[in-house]
Every structure is written in C-alpha cells, then in structure tokens.
Amino acid sequence: MNQLFATLVGRELDDGSVHSAPWEVQELVAEGFRQRTSHHNFEIASRACLDLGICYLLGFGVERDQKKVLQYMDQAAARGNFEARRIRHRLYEAFSETIESLDILVELDDQEERQLQRLLMAESENAEVNPFRVFDEVTQEDFRTEMGDADLTLHQAAYIGDLGRIEELLRDVSDFQDDQGRTALFLAVQGGHLDAMEQLLEFGHSDPSLPDEDGHTALHMLVMLNGVDVEAALSLMLRFSPGLDLDAFSPSILDASEHWAELWGAPIHWAALAGNKAMTSCLVRAGARVHDWPEALCPVRVAVSLHFSDVLGILLSAIPAGVSLQGVNPLFALNSSNPFRRLLVHGKSYISEIEKTVALLKSTYFSVDADEPSTDNSPLRNVLILNFSDSDYYIAKALVAAGADKDKSEGWTLLQSAIVGCHGSPLSSICRMALDMIDTPQDFRRRSTNHRQGWTALHWAAAGGIVPVAKMLLQVDPDSINLRTQEDEDRTPLHLAAEAGKSIAMINLLLEHGADACLTTSSLRLTPLGSFISNQRSDLNTEILKALLHASNQTSYLSFTCDNWNVLHYAATRAAVLDAEALPGHVLLRTLATLPEMQSLIESTTSQGWTPLHLANYFVDYTTIRLLVEEFNAHVQTQTPNNATAFDIVMERAKQFPEGLRGADSLARWSRLAYRSALFLQEKLEEIEGPYHLTPLHLAAYMGYHDEVVRLVKKNPNAVFETNWEGETPLQMLQNTMPTHAAARWAKRFCKIAEDVCELLREKGF
Structure with missing residues (x-):
C-alpha cells in the first residue's frame, strides 16, 4: 500500500511546478487496474481491486469517490485479499457508512481469519488496540500447537513465555544472539511477556542493547506491547542496564503491515510511526532524544505527518522553551505521509486529528504562514499544490481556520497554487480546493507571479486543461477571456489551451465564452491554431484541430507571418523540416488531408507566390511532396513568379545541401530525397506534358x-x-x-x- 502510494503520486515541487504523471497517463494506469479486476486469477483480481480502490481515494486517473473506494475494497475482500478484509471495516467507519456482509468467494486461511476476527472484536471494545499484539497472540497460539510437547529452545520459550523452560535452560546457558542476531530477551519483548523478560534479565544476563541483524534492539520491540506493559518493560531494562542507549538508531525498515506502517530509526521513531502514546511517553520520561535530530529524522515531524496529535503533544512538551527544531516549519509535514494509511489509522476521527494537530502546532510556536516574509512558500500553499487526496482539503481548511493568509499580497496567490495542484485533471472532485477559492477578490484572480509574468488564474487553468476551474472563473469574471500574459509572446488563455493540446472540452469552453481565435501573439504572430500545430509532434488531437480550424476560418486558418502563410503552407513546411531531422512530422498534414475545406487551400500562395508544394520542394522532402500531390491533388505545373515549378525548385535545391543538417549520412540522405522527389515529379509532369x-x-x-x-x-x-x-x-x-x-x-x-x-x-x- 505504501509502495503503491509512493509510485502513484511521486510528486516533487520545483519552482512552482509539480512533477507527476500526466492525467492521460493516470487514466491509463487506473484503466489497467480496472481491467485486471475481472482476471480469472482471484489473487491478481483482488490486488487490482485494492489498487483501484486506492486510485479512487487519491483521485489518480479517476474521480475521488468514497463509494467507489468501498465498492472495490469489498470486491478485493470478497476475492480473498486479507488486507482488504481488514481495511474495509476501517473505511466504512471513516466514511460513516453502514457495513454489510460480504459474499465471500475466497476464504482466508485459518490464521488470517482468526487474526482478523480477533482484531475486529478488540477494536469494537476498545479504540486503542495495538494490532501488533493482537496479531502476534494468534501467531503464538499456532506456534504452541505446532510445537506440542517438543523441547523448546531458549528463544522459542522466551517468545511464547514458557517460564519453566526458560528457567531450566538458564541453568546451563546465558542469553545469546541467534543466527538473526536476536536475543531471547528481544523475542520475549516481541511476544509481550514481562515475566519472561525479568527472568532473562535477572538470570540470563540479557543485554537489551544488542541489535539483531537489522540493527533493531529490544527497545524497538516495545512497540509490540500493550500500553499498560510498556512502562514496566522499559523500567526492567533500565534497572538492569541503567546506561542503555535509548536512541539506538537503525535505518533498516521493518514492514509492519499489521499497522499499515514501515518502522525505521530509533525507538522514539518507532513509537511515533506507530502512534504509540505509551511508548512515546515512557521514552520521553526516560530521556530519549526528541528535538536534536536532523530535519528528515525529527520525531515531531513524523507525528505531524501522521496526525498523531496525542503523540505530538507528548513530544512537544519535551522540547525545552526557546529551542527550535532543525529545518523548516513542521507544518510542512502535514501531508507528507500516505493519506490512505492516515485514514485507516484514524478511522472516523481522521478529520478531527488533522484539526487537533494543526491547533497544537499553532498553540506551541509554529506559524501557519511562510517561515520568512521573503519566501513564496507556506504550509497552506504546499498542501494546495501537492493535493494528494481529500485529506489535503481538510488540512487546508484547518490551516485557514488557524489563521493562514488565503490571499498573500505578493508572489503566488493561493488560488493559483490550488489550480496547479489540480495536476491537469478535468474532474471536479480533484479540483475541490481550487473551486472553493475562486470567491477571492478579482485582484487575486488576475494577479500574476514572478514565475510566469502575466499568468492569471484563468491562464493556469487553461494551460492545465482544468475545465471545472476555468468554467467557474469565467462565470465570475467573464471579461478575463482574452486577457494576455506579459511574456514575450503575450498569449491568451485560448493560446495556452491550444498549445497544451490536451482538452477539447477546454477549447470548446473558451470559444463558447468568447475567446477570439484570431488574436495573434506579439512576436511569431501565431493565432491559437498556430500555437496548437506549432507545439504538436506525433500525437495530434483531431477534435481540437477541427475546432480551431472552424473558429479561425475567417483568417484563412492561420496568421503565421506577414508573408500571407496559411495552415497548409505551415504544415507542409513543418512536415518537411521535421522529416529532414528524422522526426515524425506528417501527422498534422495527413490529418488536414482528411478535411474537405483544406483542399481549397492547396493552390493558395504566400506573398512571394509560393504554394505549399513549392515550399515542400524547397525543403526537399519526398514524403511531403507525394502527400501533397496524391492526397491534396496539388498541381505539379504551378509556377512561382519566377516561372519555377516544383520540379525546378527541387533540382536546384538538391545542389544546396544545408550545413545545419546533422548526421554522418546527411548529405547522402539529402541527395537521395531530392533525387526521388525529382523522379516522382518528372513522372507526374510527363503524364501531362509528354516526355522530358x-x-x-x-x-x-x-x-x-x-x-x-x-x-x-x-x-x-x-x-x-x-x-x-x-x-x-x-x-x-x-x-x-x-x-x-x-x-x-x-x-x-x-x-x-x-x-x-x-x-x-x-x-x-x-
């Protein structure tokens, strides 16, 4: 689950941008999971159902939809996925839905079923259940049954708390490390047996500081104990080892799936990662280090990231007055962990835990705004841009309630940050935070940033293909439809949407609200159609092309330069130039060939009197020449004002090899293309005029x-x-x-x- 989250979101902030999978890629991933949900292999199908349910929680390629999350988690559970069987109970509780019985298709094995039922029963009786302890008790029962009357080793006896056998063995041997580096004391703590621990410490000379092969000590294993036993266990260790290192650190990760966690670091980190209040409190009172850690290892940040407000309160109370944590404001950690895990851990209290965590940090000494007046970042902006799940929506609300400034006077507006945080999604559920912020004053909807001069909220939405946000922005501020950026090319929202080439819905929305398809950029003189075809390579959205062609037909489809070029002049030239560079360039031209209205432009001339076919021959591209003649019916006899046909042009250009062409065989390729083009054109001319x-x-x-x-x-x-x-x-x-x-x-x-x-x-x- 944690690995899936890391793989799906994988986002990094970089100068106002977030690197994440494009929306169309997200859709493909989600669809791949969906197809596998009907796989004949139930193990594969159940895993796919679980993964797709997580996609619906995150909004990865699909809507954020709680009912869909529950639907696919039920399907995963019915197909025998143990993780899903347990998860669904927590999700129904978190979403305040009534859970119904399942039609189980694949039963769990006996141990998993008993672990699950015992855990569910314990959770129904007591909200503070240690799942490690519940699961391990079942494992111990099965181990006792398996061993029967067999003689136990010291480590086995310690694990199940067989005091008689431990006493018997300690007469001849002291505690030692097994082949995995574990002492019998280590296993006694893991098994939750205080009396066995005391026996080993007193008579077995056990050393609680000895690490196993992963660097974990008996102190780390305190996380396995019920809350009432932690203090007694730690007191025992300190009584026999008063100099015990409470901060023994191990970078090795323990996959603690019982708690949907990965444990790493020192015992204080394990306590924070597991949300274990008793262990945290005992370690703090015993003198474990809390504040003097590097930023990435700070236990306070761990507790903040998981919204363990009770653990956070214990840790904060241990920091001396006037002492600061290393690194940035801990509030930046609020959405740095897996939101799915937080939802499962906290259940129906997941929103209140967010609110308590924010309030606790604010009441201590941490500002809810930027660390410094000069910086453009803040905890709220960080949450808006990352936007991992609906949990971030509630984090943002908590920060605003705590006093975060919704509309800063300079730099990025938070509305712009929220739009960037939509990550190109066209779905309203992903855009929830941005939609909630559109009621800000017009000044902030229209204000630009230093990162992109003149880019207003509508420009960001148009460029990202974020239709729900653009639609609402145009409802409240219709006059912004043709606002230009303040960059070199001063583009309109329609230019940006066309250049991105992502969303026909966005193009149609802007055109319906009065976007002017004839406006040109300042330097290249590109219309939105020009921006669209200039920025495409191999994947061409035909619907967008048709919409822009229809909207710009009064300008001969393209105002490219003052030389009277139209869309076919440009497309033919572009295809030829790209082909000369061994790049795919004919998709646009072939698409235009399917549109009847383009046939009428094939003999149109630039201000120098050149047709698209003349231009293709000037750039010596055989494929483009054939395409224009065979699919557009270009006339091979048409002459320029200098009486040159396409054949004449290619014959002369063949001798003028461009120095800029790259590659060892570029001259040979240029000559070959010119030669083939000349042969083709000569054949066509001879069909009309006779032998040459x-x-x-x-x-x-x-x-x-x-x-x-x-x-x-x-x-x-x-x-x-x-x-x-x-x-x-x-x-x-x-x-x-x-x-x-x-x-x-x-x-x-x-x-x-x-x-x-x-x-x-x-x-x-x-």
Missing part, C-alpha cells in the same frame, strides 16, 4: 548525387552518352550548369563525380 527526355543519370548528375551516378554508370555505362532535349549528356548537363564562381564544396563534388565516372568508363573499355 531526362534520364535518371541526368537527374543524378545535375544534382551532384555521387552515389547514384556511380551506381547508374556501373549498371549501364552507355547511359553517359544519352542526351536530353537540348542534346546534352549527363556530364555535359552538369558542366554547363556549373556557376562561374562555384562554391568550393560544390566544385569538389563535381570533380569527384567526373573523376569516378571517367575511371569507370576506362575500366569498361571506353
């Missing part, structure tokens, strides 16, 4: 395509003597088109081709 009398060797030689020239000459040496319509052989055609002042690299290519062709002809006897 240009052989493939003429084309390859004219372009300076060395490898193809050599291949063709090797294949057919006589091809070098064939002539075009002007009577030129391939090499003559190349020589006659050489400029007077040829670039050095082009002259080098020409000479290399001529030398190699001559050498081949000599070898063939010409």
Whole structure:
C-alpha cells in the first residue's frame, strides 16, 4: 500500500511546478487496474481491486469517490485479499457508512481469519488496540500447537513465555544472539511477556542493547506491547542496564503491515510511526532524544505527518522553551505521509486529528504562514499544490481556520497554487480546493507571479486543461477571456489551451465564452491554431484541430507571418523540416488531408507566390511532396513568379545541401530525397506534358548525387552518352550548369563525380 502510494503520486515541487504523471497517463494506469479486476486469477483480481480502490481515494486517473473506494475494497475482500478484509471495516467507519456482509468467494486461511476476527472484536471494545499484539497472540497460539510437547529452545520459550523452560535452560546457558542476531530477551519483548523478560534479565544476563541483524534492539520491540506493559518493560531494562542507549538508531525498515506502517530509526521513531502514546511517553520520561535530530529524522515531524496529535503533544512538551527544531516549519509535514494509511489509522476521527494537530502546532510556536516574509512558500500553499487526496482539503481548511493568509499580497496567490495542484485533471472532485477559492477578490484572480509574468488564474487553468476551474472563473469574471500574459509572446488563455493540446472540452469552453481565435501573439504572430500545430509532434488531437480550424476560418486558418502563410503552407513546411531531422512530422498534414475545406487551400500562395508544394520542394522532402500531390491533388505545373515549378525548385535545391543538417549520412540522405522527389515529379509532369527526355543519370548528375551516378554508370555505362532535349549528356548537363564562381564544396563534388565516372568508363573499355 505504501509502495503503491509512493509510485502513484511521486510528486516533487520545483519552482512552482509539480512533477507527476500526466492525467492521460493516470487514466491509463487506473484503466489497467480496472481491467485486471475481472482476471480469472482471484489473487491478481483482488490486488487490482485494492489498487483501484486506492486510485479512487487519491483521485489518480479517476474521480475521488468514497463509494467507489468501498465498492472495490469489498470486491478485493470478497476475492480473498486479507488486507482488504481488514481495511474495509476501517473505511466504512471513516466514511460513516453502514457495513454489510460480504459474499465471500475466497476464504482466508485459518490464521488470517482468526487474526482478523480477533482484531475486529478488540477494536469494537476498545479504540486503542495495538494490532501488533493482537496479531502476534494468534501467531503464538499456532506456534504452541505446532510445537506440542517438543523441547523448546531458549528463544522459542522466551517468545511464547514458557517460564519453566526458560528457567531450566538458564541453568546451563546465558542469553545469546541467534543466527538473526536476536536475543531471547528481544523475542520475549516481541511476544509481550514481562515475566519472561525479568527472568532473562535477572538470570540470563540479557543485554537489551544488542541489535539483531537489522540493527533493531529490544527497545524497538516495545512497540509490540500493550500500553499498560510498556512502562514496566522499559523500567526492567533500565534497572538492569541503567546506561542503555535509548536512541539506538537503525535505518533498516521493518514492514509492519499489521499497522499499515514501515518502522525505521530509533525507538522514539518507532513509537511515533506507530502512534504509540505509551511508548512515546515512557521514552520521553526516560530521556530519549526528541528535538536534536536532523530535519528528515525529527520525531515531531513524523507525528505531524501522521496526525498523531496525542503523540505530538507528548513530544512537544519535551522540547525545552526557546529551542527550535532543525529545518523548516513542521507544518510542512502535514501531508507528507500516505493519506490512505492516515485514514485507516484514524478511522472516523481522521478529520478531527488533522484539526487537533494543526491547533497544537499553532498553540506551541509554529506559524501557519511562510517561515520568512521573503519566501513564496507556506504550509497552506504546499498542501494546495501537492493535493494528494481529500485529506489535503481538510488540512487546508484547518490551516485557514488557524489563521493562514488565503490571499498573500505578493508572489503566488493561493488560488493559483490550488489550480496547479489540480495536476491537469478535468474532474471536479480533484479540483475541490481550487473551486472553493475562486470567491477571492478579482485582484487575486488576475494577479500574476514572478514565475510566469502575466499568468492569471484563468491562464493556469487553461494551460492545465482544468475545465471545472476555468468554467467557474469565467462565470465570475467573464471579461478575463482574452486577457494576455506579459511574456514575450503575450498569449491568451485560448493560446495556452491550444498549445497544451490536451482538452477539447477546454477549447470548446473558451470559444463558447468568447475567446477570439484570431488574436495573434506579439512576436511569431501565431493565432491559437498556430500555437496548437506549432507545439504538436506525433500525437495530434483531431477534435481540437477541427475546432480551431472552424473558429479561425475567417483568417484563412492561420496568421503565421506577414508573408500571407496559411495552415497548409505551415504544415507542409513543418512536415518537411521535421522529416529532414528524422522526426515524425506528417501527422498534422495527413490529418488536414482528411478535411474537405483544406483542399481549397492547396493552390493558395504566400506573398512571394509560393504554394505549399513549392515550399515542400524547397525543403526537399519526398514524403511531403507525394502527400501533397496524391492526397491534396496539388498541381505539379504551378509556377512561382519566377516561372519555377516544383520540379525546378527541387533540382536546384538538391545542389544546396544545408550545413545545419546533422548526421554522418546527411548529405547522402539529402541527395537521395531530392533525387526521388525529382523522379516522382518528372513522372507526374510527363503524364501531362509528354516526355522530358531526362534520364535518371541526368537527374543524378545535375544534382551532384555521387552515389547514384556511380551506381547508374556501373549498371549501364552507355547511359553517359544519352542526351536530353537540348542534346546534352549527363556530364555535359552538369558542366554547363556549373556557376562561374562555384562554391568550393560544390566544385569538389563535381570533380569527384567526373573523376569516378571517367575511371569507370576506362575500366569498361571506353
């Protein structure tokens, strides 16, 4: 459970952003769990039900929905998941729902069933039950039955509290460490037997400071005892070992699933992690260290993170007046633990424990606002941005009730923080905190941050695809629909939503509220449509594309520059450029080809008189050229104002290899694409105009395509003597088109081709 939580949320604050799985990825993960809930293997299905229930609690890829949490926890329990069988009782209590009997499909084994029933009975009689003790008592009973009349070792006798056997064995041997480093005293404490402990300490010379192989001592095992036994056990250890180190630290983690916990550190940490008031109190009175720990190891922060208010009160009372804890305000730890575990531990009191924890910290000496006036962070902002579960909603309410400033005068507004904390979710249940804060004054809804100049609350919501928040913001502040940011490109909310390309619902919402699809950015002069297609790579949301095309058709679909480019000019150029860089670039163009209204733009020209096909040939991209001709029916005969067809353009561009292209084979690739493009266009032109009398060797030689020239000459040496319509052989055609002042690299290519062709002809006897 703890591992699942860490895997799902995995969020880190970084300059106002939170790194978490994108919403669409979260949806895929949740759907994967959902599909596995019907798996024929009940073990797999029950685990998936449990995981999906946790997703519904966290709002990971799904709504936050208590009824769904209970539904899937019931399904997990019915399929034999022991953890779910126990969890469901706590959840029904926490959510104040009436629990009903289950139609059990898979029974638990006998030990698990007895542990579960005994724990449920104990919890119904006494709210302060130590689950370690309840579970271990059943384990001891089974161990006694298994051993029968067999002779017990000292460690076995200590574990089940067999005083007679312990006395018998201590006549010949003192306490010692077994192969796992455990002493008999260690196991006597784990088994909860005070009389066995006393016997071992007095007659077995037991040393409570000896650690097992994980570094855990008998002091750590105090967590296993019932509250009334802890003080007596600690007193016994100190009586026989007055110099006992109460702060023995071990980084090794004990997976304490009985308490949905992972225990680590010194005994005081184990006590805080388990919420064990008796153990905490006894250790504090005995002198265990409370405040002089590094920030990450501070027991106070542990208690705060788990909302153990009683344990926290004990720890705070042990800190001398005027002494500060290392690190930041402990209130930042309020939502640093697994909220699912907190819910299970506290049950129906989980909200009141939050309130008591916050009130206790405030009444002690900790501010509920930022540590320093100059910092832009505060416990409340931290909670709003992380937003792990509905527990954070109640933490935020408790902080506000304790005096946290909802609207700081500078830096981030808390509304903006809450919007960031929605993590791109389109679901209202995830946006609960942000929705509650929209009633702040307009100044705070519209104020920007130093992190993103001019970004108001609506800009953040639009960029994140957070529809519920954007909808409410527009209801209370409709005039903000076309507000611009104050960055270099001064974008509107529609620009940001289009650039993100996440949510058709967001695009439609903004357009319905009057977003102007014709507004352009200041530098690139991009409309929202331009922002959308400029920021896409391989995954294109067709619905968004269609919506923006429809909204911007009065501007020829795109105001890209002052050169009268439209969407097809840009799409063709973009596809060609990306393809030259070996990146996928044709998704947009292929999508546009499916839209009838795009066919009318195929012969449109820029202010220089170039069509999309001319541009594709200028950038020498064979795939784009074929796509425009075959799917858009581009006219191959169309000429520029300089009387150049697409064929003419690609023939000339083939000789002008761009220096910026990367890769060892970039020149060969450029030549190959130009050659294939020229062959294709020549074929199309000849279908209309008749033969051009240009052989493939003429084309390859004219372009300076060395490898193809050599291949063709090797294949057919006589091809070098064939002539075009002007009577030129391939090499003559190349020589006659050489400029007077040829670039050095082009002259080098020409000479290399001529030398190699001559050498081949000599070898063939010409």
